Amino acid sequence: MEAAARVIARRGVRGLRVEELAAEAGVSTALIYYHFKDRAGILRRTLEFISDRAERYTSERETPARPLDPRRELEQTLLLELQDEPVVRENSTAWGELRANAVFDPELREDLAKATLIWVQETAELLGQVSPMSPAASLAASAERLTALLEGLSMRWLSGILPLTHARTLLLEAVAVELERLDRK
């Protein structure tokens, strides 16, 4: 799966060739077909893989003496998507590719919809811990905006238009703006 994420991040979904994937993973093409059945199978499993991996790198903490307060927890979780680490770059590039291709691929679209929904719900939960009195609908709408903004900023960073530190600052300001409004109600 790591090989698939690497190849997609390097060449895009359309550049994904089973031969190259097999070479990258050091196995035969027959084995790839045996495991994933077809191209759609490869894309689906790659999406699962990068979602799980993102889950891991956004929840890893250097075991702090005290747990982070809810606001810091929210900020950290979002900011960990904007890190200059090869695995984050690769994950985000592959995610962006799958997202762009989902427009033309109904099966992939459904899987991507589920993955996005989980991400939005988790972000809404974190927002709810910071702002416990806010209604669920407001939290969900804020979470939708923050995650969509994060995707937009991440694509700009990855396409070399926006420096990473600037992207991080812009995201933190957006969190502040959303929280301010949630708390006011």
Place this chain on the structure above:
Amino acid sequence: MEDVAAEAGVSKTLIYYHFRDRAGLVTSALEYVNDRAEGYADIAEDDDSLARDLLLRLLAAEFQDDPAVRENSAVWAEVRAAATFDEALRPVLTALTERWLVDLAELIADGQDDGTIPASVDSRAAAIRLTALVEGLSGRWLAGLVTTSEARAHVEAALDRELQATA
């Protein structure tokens, strides 16, 4: 290139003659959809609406149940994603993004002049965030995860939050 030639009903040679290579073709396509997008919001030169209302119309116009708007959005999203691994696409994408940002930042500055937008708003930062949000939402909208009216409501809410006075 073959698909484009077939769709346009011309030879592949002609396509290569005009656009030289794939990056050239994509660059021209992007410029074309971008010009077309500027017509969506349907804002006349002499429109004297308040800057804040113009901003909302401009951003909300990115989400319409119109095949041309969807097509534009899909082309833009596709090129943006491709630019992450194809550096040849970056110059045109950077230039068009910058033009979009400058347009929005100018409208925000107009709003600060006409008093509809607080002076404390950082026009450049707000413009980057609003356009990045539009792009992020666009992927979800095209995939049917977010409806047109939901996308427009998010844009309106974000604009409202971005343009509030800060202490």
